[in-house]
Amino acid sequence: ELKVEQNPLFLSMQEGKNYTIYCNYSTTSDRLYWYRQDPGKSLESLFVLLSNGAVKQEGRLMASLDTKARLSTLHITAAVHDLSATYFCAVKAGGTSYGKLTFGQGTILTVHP
């Protein structure tokens, strides 16, 4: 059974600081996704990571994937208040034809001035 764990679950940051959210998963995967959710809102796709060593960047967020370590990271550079949200990683198990995703618990990020 595929398990996905994120840490930390809660992250309080000051504006301008850097930090990393970690996503560990338990079995082989061929795709990993990062989503953002604002309070009371739906999920917004941030990144799709397809292969070992994949790195994607959008603004102050950069995601990477290490399939050998079964680990993805979401790095935040010079945080700003607008990045406050809940971030989820989701993993598609390897070998499955449909994108049955298993989600992590989510990381609640709060950026303070």
Place this chain on the structure above:
Amino acid sequence: NAGVTQTPKFQVLKTGQSMTLQCAQDMNHEYMSWYRQDPGMGLRLIHYSVGAGITDQGEVPNGYNVSRSTTEDFPLRLLSAAPSQTSVYFCASSYNGGSEQYFGPGTRLTVT
């Protein structure tokens, strides 16, 4: 494009009542899913469909039914609501099995 739409936005049910949560997408996506979101547990897959007429169970299917008669629509039926089904329900669609999923705005359901 409206994307993925869900109705209703909010619903309160009494234990034992039944209802249908509606989901529609206008992106001609073959793949559609239903998730529930509970605090501290991320999202969990209830049922999914890989095309019209084809559905299958996800991680937490008990108490829910689905059908997919058209590409656009994927309703979720609660047969006999229980307080444990109090949750936020999201519908999602994707172009294929590996592409990103697009989520609807959610339905917040309370069962008393």
